[in-house]
Amino acid sequence: KNEVEQSPQNLTAQEGEFITINCSYSVGISALHWLQQHPGGGIVSLFMLSSGKKKHGRLIATINIQEKHSSLHITASHPRDSAVYICAVFTGNQFYFGTGTSLTVIP
Amino acid sequence: SAVISQKPSRDICQRGTSLTIQCQVDSQVTMMFWYRQQPGQSLTLIATANQGSEATYESGFVIDKFPISRPNLTFSTLTVSNMSPEDSSIYLCSVGTDAYEQYFGPGTRLTVT
Numbered sequence: 001k002n003e004v005e006q007s008p009q010n011l012t013a014q015e016g017e018f019i020t021i022n023c024s025y026s027v028g029i030s031a032l033h034w035l036q037q038h039p040g041g042g043i044v045s046l047f048m049l050s051s052g053k054k055k056h057g058r059l060i061a062t063i064n065i066q067e068k069h070s071s072l073h074i075t076a077s078h079p080r081d082s083a084v085y086i087c088a089v090f091t092g093n094q095f096y097f098g099t100g101t102s103l104t105v106i107p
Numbered sequence: 108s109a110v111i112s113q114k115p116s117r118d119i120c121q122r123g124t125s126l127t128i129q130c131q132v133d134s135q136v137t138m139m140f141w142y143r144q145q146p147g148q149s150l151t152l153i154a155t156a157n158q159g160s161e162a163t164y165e166s167g168f169v170i171d172k173f174p175i176s177r178p179n180l181t182f183s184t185l186t187v188s189n190m191s192p193e194d195s196s197i198y199l200c201s202v203g204t205d206a207y208e209q210y211f212g213p214g215t216r217l218t219v220t
Binding site: 030031033035040041042043044045048050086088090094095097098099100 | 140144148149150152197199201207208209210211212213214216
C-alpha cells in the first residue's frame with residue numbers, strides 16, 4: 001500500500017472549469033507539498049501546507065490533518081495548467097510521493 | 108527559496124557506459140537528495156547526499172551503481188554507472204531546508220540505448 005494516494009490519476013477538463021485533485025496519506029506528517037511537473041520533467045513546488053488553506057492566484061490548497069487529506073483546486077482552468085500534479089508528504093525525516101495526477105485542459 | 112541547476116538537461120547514452128549528473132544550488136543547503144522518476148512513475152528516492160561523508164542510500168540502490176559526491180554545501184554529483192536501458196529515467200536533484208521546504212532541479216532526462 002502506498003503511503004500517499006492521489007485521485008484521479010488522469011483528468012481532462014475544458015478551459016474554464018473548476019478542478020479538484022485529492023490526496024490521502026497514511027503516515028504522520030510535518031508538512032504536505034503540492035508539486036507541478038511539466039512535460040519537460042522539471043518540478044515546481046506550488047504549496048507547502050501543515051494546516052488550513054493556502055491560495056496563490058487561481059490555485060488553492062487545503063489540508064485536513066485529522067482526516068489525513070488534502071485537496072488542490074484550480075479555478076478557471078487554462079491549457080497552461082496542463083501538467084502532472086504530485087502530492088508529497090514529509091514525515092520529519094523522509095518524503096513520500098503520490099503517483100501524480102495528469103491534468104489536460106482543453107481549449 | 109533555492110534555485111537549482113542540473114547538467115546535462117538530457118543525454119542519450121550507450122549501454123555499459125556511465126554518466127555523471129551535476130547539481131548546483133545557489134545557496135548553502137544541508138540536505139540534498141537524488142531522485143529517479145521512471146516513465147509513468149512517481150519519484151523514488153535514490154539517496155541523501157551528505158556533505159563530507161558518504162551518501163545514505165535507499166533500499167534497492169547501491170553505491171557501486173550510483174556513486175554520489177558532495178564536496179561542499181552547494182554542489183553534488185550523481186553517477187549512473189554501467190548503464191542499461193532500465194536506467195532510462197528522469198533524474199532529479201532536490202534540496203531541503205530546515206523548514207521542511209523542498210526545491211527541485213529541472214531534471215536530467217536520460218535515455219540508454
